[in-house]
């Protein structure tokens with residue numbers, strides 16, 4: 001089938017998409033957007049998180065066909081200025097990035113939280129990021145980063 005959708009504000013099209021193909025596969029392997037990471041492919045790690053029509057989703061759990069005619073925003077689309085988005089900058093400054101594999105998904109999940117709750121408590125941050133696994137940081141720096149981003153965005 002043919003898939004046509006908007007990705008980061010640009011109309012994109014892919015041909016010969018298999019019916020079982022995930023949105024994550026299309027983003028990475030067909031559109032060359034490698035920011036969304038492929039780890040578990042089971043909705044367990046959050047490393048593939050993207051926005052689909054403004055809703056946070058695990059792109060590994062979304063069939064490519066479900067994105068037909070819809071708007072997808074990936075980590076590559078968060079900032080169009082060439083500079084990191086304030087949430088990305090906060091992650092860098094707080095030391096919340098080690099190997100970086102989990103970072104794109106965490107940044108998107110953190111941004112989603114901050115759009116709903118500008119001054120989240122530590123509990124709200126932990127709850128919002130519960131679906132995002134990080135093997136390196138121990139999470140304390142990630143929580144610091146979200147707090148820092150919260151201060152910057154208000």
Ligand code: FES
Pocket residue numbers: 037038039040041042043044045046047048049058059060061
């Ligand atoms: S790769 Fe999608 S949740 Fe892990």
Ligand code: FES
Pocket residue numbers: 096097098099100101102103133134135136137
């Ligand atoms: S920084 Fe390595 S998995 Fe999170």
